[in-house]
Amino acid sequence: MQKNISEAIRVYRRNKEEYFKDLEEFLQIKTISSDSQYRDEIREGADWIVQQFKSMGASETKILETQKHPVVYGKIPSSKEDALTVLVYGHYDVQPPDPIDLWESPPFIPDTRDGNLYARGASDMKGQFMIALNAIKAIKEIADLPVNFKFLVEGEEEIGSPSIKSFLEINKDLFKSDFVLNLDAGMISKKKPTLVYGLRGLAYFEVEVKGPGQDLHSGLFGGVVFNPIHALCKMIAEMKDENGVIQLPGFYDDVIPLTPEDKEALEKLGMDESFYKSQTNVDKLFGEKGFTPVERVGVRPTLDVNGIYGGYTGEGPKTVIPSIAKAKISMRLVPDQSPENVRNQLERFFEMHAPEQISWKIEMLSSDPACITDPEYFAVRCFSESIEAIWGVEPVHQRGGGSIPIVSYMKKILGLESVLSGFSLPEDNIHSPNEKLDLDVFHKGVETVIHFIYNVSGDCLK
Amino acid sequence: MQKNISEAIRVYRRNKEEYFKDLEEFLQIKTISSDSQYRDEIREGADWIVQQFKSMGASETKILETQKHPVVYGKIPSSKEDALTVLVYGHYDVQPPDPIDLWESPPFIPDTRDGNLYARGASDMKGQFMIALNAIKAIKEIADLPVNFKFLVEGEEEIGSPSIKSFLEINKDLFKSDFVLNLDAGMISKKKPTLVYGLRGLAYFEVEVKGPGQDLHSGLFGGVVFNPIHALCKMIAEMKDENGVIQLPGFYDDVIPLTPEDKEALEKLGMDESFYKSQTNVDKLFGEKGFTPVERVGVRPTLDVNGIYGGYTGEGPKTVIPSIAKAKISMRLVPDQSPENVRNQLERFFEMHAPEQISWKIEMLSSDPACITDPEYFAVRCFSESIEAIWGVEPVHQRGGGSIPIVSYMKKILGLESVLSGFSLPEDNIHSPNEKLDLDVFHKGVETVIHFIYNVSGDCLK
Numbered sequence: 031m032q033k034n035i036s037e038a039i040r041v042y043r044r045n046k047e048e049y050f051k052d053l054e055e056f057l058q059i060k061t062i063s064s065d066s067q068y069r070d071e072i073r074e075g076a077d078w079i080v081q082q083f084k085s086m087g088a089s090e091t092k093i094l095e096t097q098k099h100p101v102v103y104g105k106i107p108s109s110k111e112d113a114l115t116v117l118v119y120g121h122y123d124v125q126p127p128d129p130i131d132l133w134e135s136p137p138f139i140p141d142t143r144d145g146n147l148y149a150r151g152a153s154d155m156k157g158q159f160m161i162a163l164n165a166i167k168a169i170k171e172i173a174d175l176p177v178n179f180k181f182l183v184e185g186e187e188e189i190g191s192p193s194i195k196s197f198l199e200i201n202k203d204l205f206k207s208d209f210v211l212n213l214d215a216g217m218i219s220k221k222k223p224t225l226v227y228g229l230r231g232l233a234y235f236e237v238e239v240k241g242p243g244q245d246l247h248s249g250l251f252g253g254v255v256f257n258p259i260h261a262l263c264k265m266i267a268e269m270k271d272e273n274g275v276i277q278l279p280g281f282y283d284d285v286i287p288l289t290p291e292d293k294e295a296l297e298k299l300g301m302d303e304s305f306y307k308s309q310t311n312v313d314k315l316f317g318e319k320g321f322t323p324v325e326r327v328g329v330r331p332t333l334d335v336n337g338i339y340g341g342y343t344g345e346g347p348k349t350v351i352p353s354i355a356k357a358k359i360s361m362r363l364v365p366d367q368s369p370e371n372v373r374n375q376l377e378r379f380f381e382m383h384a385p386e387q388i389s390w391k392i393e394m395l396s397s398d399p400a401c402i403t404d405p406e407y408f409a410v411r412c413f414s415e416s417i418e419a420i421w422g423v424e425p426v427h428q429r430g431g432g433s434i435p436i437v438s439y440m441k442k443i444l445g446l447e448s449v450l451s452g453f454s455l456p457e458d459n460i461h462s463p464n465e466k467l468d469l470d471v472f473h474k475g476v477e478t479v480i481h482f483i484y485n486v487s488g489d490c491l492k
Numbered sequence: 493m494q495k496n497i498s499e500a501i502r503v504y505r506r507n508k509e510e511y512f513k514d515l516e517e518f519l520q521i522k523t524i525s526s527d528s529q530y531r532d533e534i535r536e537g538a539d540w541i542v543q544q545f546k547s548m549g550a551s552e553t554k555i556l557e558t559q560k561h562p563v564v565y566g567k568i569p570s571s572k573e574d575a576l577t578v579l580v581y582g583h584y585d586v587q588p589p590d591p592i593d594l595w596e597s598p599p600f601i602p603d604t605r606d607g608n609l610y611a612r613g614a615s616d617m618k619g620q621f622m623i624a625l626n627a628i629k630a631i632k633e634i635a636d637l638p639v640n641f642k643f644l645v646e647g648e649e650e651i652g653s654p655s656i657k658s659f660l661e662i663n664k665d666l667f668k669s670d671f672v673l674n675l676d677a678g679m680i681s682k683k684k685p686t687l688v689y690g691l692r693g694l695a696y697f698e699v700e701v702k703g704p705g706q707d708l709h710s711g712l713f714g715g716v717v718f719n720p721i722h723a724l725c726k727m728i729a730e731m732k733d734e735n736g737v738i739q740l741p742g743f744y745d746d747v748i749p750l751t752p753e754d755k756e757a758l759e760k761l762g763m764d765e766s767f768y769k770s771q772t773n774v775d776k777l778f779g780e781k782g783f784t785p786v787e788r789v790g791v792r793p794t795l796d797v798n799g800i801y802g803g804y805t806g807e808g809p810k811t812v813i814p815s816i817a818k819a820k821i822s823m824r825l826v827p828d829q830s831p832e833n834v835r836n837q838l839e840r841f842f843e844m845h846a847p848e849q850i851s852w853k854i855e856m857l858s859s860d861p862a863c864i865t866d867p868e869y870f871a872v873r874c875f876s877e878s879i880e881a882i883w884g885v886e887p888v889h890q891r892g893g894g895s896i897p898i899v900s901y902m903k904k905i906l907g908l909e910s911v912l913s914g915f916s917l918p919e920d921n922i923h924s925p926n927e928k929l930d931l932d933v934f935h936k937g938v939e940t941v942i943h944f945i946y947n948v949s950g951d952c953l954k
Contacts, residue, residue, distance in 0.1 A: 243773020249894025253788030311705020432711025
């Protein structure tokens with residue numbers, strides 16, 4: 031077994047430049063899921079994955095329609111009898127590249143410089159997904175696969191996976207497997223490979239405030255109407271108090287309090303004030319009083335305004351009182367908060383705080399509850415061993431701040447545990463301009479997965 | 493004299509369809525002054541006016557450069573000795589047409605329907621400017637002009653006339669005249685022709701709030717930084733209290749209190765709550781407590797957010813914490829507030845109210861003080877008589893809510909009083925989508941100016 035691992039890693043090191051071209055090709059497809067004008071590119075991305083699977087010797091692969099963007103299914107079998115089946119999860123969609131003018135190289139033309147590959151999706155998660163494929167490619171060059179692989183690659187992760195729940199319910203049998211390998215998480219720093227055992231959920235809303243029936247001239251009508259931007263600002267300002275405590279009625283009622291063990295585990299991560307200051311480039315942090323930064327990011331719920339717009343936003347002055355102002359507001363949730371409850375709390379909050387002179391409405395754009403996985407699950411232990419073997423350090427076990435809805439659905443609908451890890455870095459600028467992939471970490475990630483594939487197929491079960 | 497007036501009005505009625513074509517042509521030029529990509533169209537607009545002046549028998553006309561957009565000068569003389577010289581003021585620039593998708597017909601393709609002409613600038617103020625030209629054209633068809641005309645047509649009114657002050661100082665002699673005719677104001681309703689004797693000033697700012705050094709993922713960093721949108725909302729929300737009172741320190745210190753006579757004059761305008769509700773299409777008005785709507789719009793200072801933007805504003809969700817958020821904020825000023833003092837007050841307010849975790853900066857985009865004209869000035873009395881002759885009612889004397897910086901400069905730099913009136917209506921949607929010009933009112937406006945030209949040249953001086 032050890033011999034196979036070394037041999038496959040050698041093959042990978044020899045072929046990695048060749049494999050890398052596939053990733054560069056994949057990154058050029060503008061698979062932006064949030065904007066309907068990229069529908070053709072989404073389709074192109076799905077087709078591209080089908081071709082990859084075929085070139086890797088897939089016995090089955092197909093594009094499955096959903097209500098929005100398609101899911102790519104694939105199967106690459108082992109000839110070994112009784113081999114485990116690993117379901118590799120991935121998403122081929124990416125965040126919009128805005129604001130585009132802050133990119134140093136075009137977001138959809140991959141550019142390698144200083145040991146990093148820059149492109150939208152380089153890290154989240156086309157690069158992470160290719161780590162799994164590269165590991166499989168390397169092993170297949172020398173021998174039969176020790177496990178069967180199935181793949182579920184969705185196109186809606188960046189918009190909160192609206193179709194995936196009903197899709198999984200309908201296609202349950204197709205994805206029958208032993209467990210899920212999901213590399214859509216990340217490392218807490220370049221020297222600290224990470225296994226995630228908990229994830230925050232998400233409730234994402236668009237709020238529209240309407241004031242006058244039409245845009246007005248501020249000289250002729252300034253002084254008689256409630257400006258909807260002002261109303262929206264007031265409603266947003268009052269959502270948090272000066273201690274960063276969220277003011278939605280009942281917001282914290284379902285939050286499971288931190289245990290001393292939780293606190294200790296989080297402290298061990300070594301993600302202190304100075305870590306977050308350097309990652310975010312601020313002089314002063316801000317968040318819920320009474321909790322450390324890593325607690326606030328990982329295990330406490332938060333609320334952010336992700337976008338706001340209203341009135342004139344072009345160059346120079348325009349003396350308008352707009353009719354409408356809008357904001358995108360989202361909450362990161364922790365167990366046992368439910369997105370539906372949060373929706374009700376937001377509505378109650380606006381009923382209490384919106385000025386009576388304006389009208390408002392909210393739309394929920396995305397929702398999924400938080401989840402916690404089992405760190406003692408055998409495949410998780412195997413991945414942990416593989417990390418130690420390749421990186422020379424024990425992995426950090428983390429409860430993460432982001433949301434990956436698929437993890438809870440895999441458990442609830444398919445009954446599958448997830449190995450949740452990944453090799454992106456906090457400084458990789460995911461969802462921001464100049465997203466990148468650290469190539470040293472990437473290659474080491476592939477070697478980790480090669481090790482894991484052999485490890486989980488037998489050794490660590492004993 | 494009376495004969496000449498009737499004759500010229502008859503000529504106008506016969507030729508008005510012909511004259512109208514010029515306005516339609518003028519409205520097709522996209523003279524948007526706030527956006528530098530329309531520089532060529534601005535130039536085209538200036539050239540077009542030069543051609544108009546030439547076709548009207550101008551003895552002089554030229555395009556005069558400023559630091560930004562050019563001013564068009566013209567002179568159409570009377571052969572009468574000792575004739576008065578009237579300086580007609582106009583601006584050929586228009587507001588941006590955004591939001592474009594709310595227009596029922598394209599903003600730069602004039603469309604006449606139901607007795608209105610729809611186009612950006614139809615009312616503000618290409619249409620108003622053409623009222624003066626049409627009156628002159630009609631008179632010239634039957635006889636010599638009873639007064640000399642000079643013209644000053646600027647291209648920066650909609651951006652606060654940044655060049656006009658220094659321009660007038662340099663070109664003082666060229667514009668030597670007896671008084672100014674400025675039709676850039678409006679009527680308070682279709683049956684109430686209006687003369688304006690006071691105008692509010694303007695101080696217009698852009699505020700930029702900076703939080704983290706780059707856009708962040710709200711899952712990975714939500715809970716550790718002060719979101720700049722939230723900070724900006726808080727800063728804006730606190731600018732007014734629940735009674736609509738502006739909270740900038742010292743903001744009301746220089747405001748001249750209303751006299752009982754002011755209050756009475758304003759009440760006479762008949763612009764009550766229901767008037768403003770129907771004009772703005774709201775159920776409930778809002779403004780500074782203790783003042784009536786017409787007082788708040790006309791003679792009290794106000795503050796409005798004219799635009800706000802930050803983060804993701806596209807379709808669907810994007811879980812970003814932006815690095816930067818911006819707002820456009822402007823104050824309408826009354827005597828004796830100064831824009832520079834207001835700038836200092838805004839800075840002091842932000843020093844007190846901005847969260848310490850973010851940084852902010854402000855830029856002043858436009859500024860001009862309020863002004864009050866003399867209602868007993870002879871040319872104002874003449875215009876009042878002409879209104880009564882044509883409309884059958886006395887004009888309303890109003891202190892207006894909008895700002896026309898040129899009026900105060902005409903007085904201070906050239907020593908000229910202004911006759912400030914106009915024939916646009918509150919429902920003409922100036923600065924909004926579907927700007928229009930009421931054609932009945934427009935033609936009656938031309939007849940009023942024909943009457944005024946004869947009236948001011950002799951009769952009413954007696």
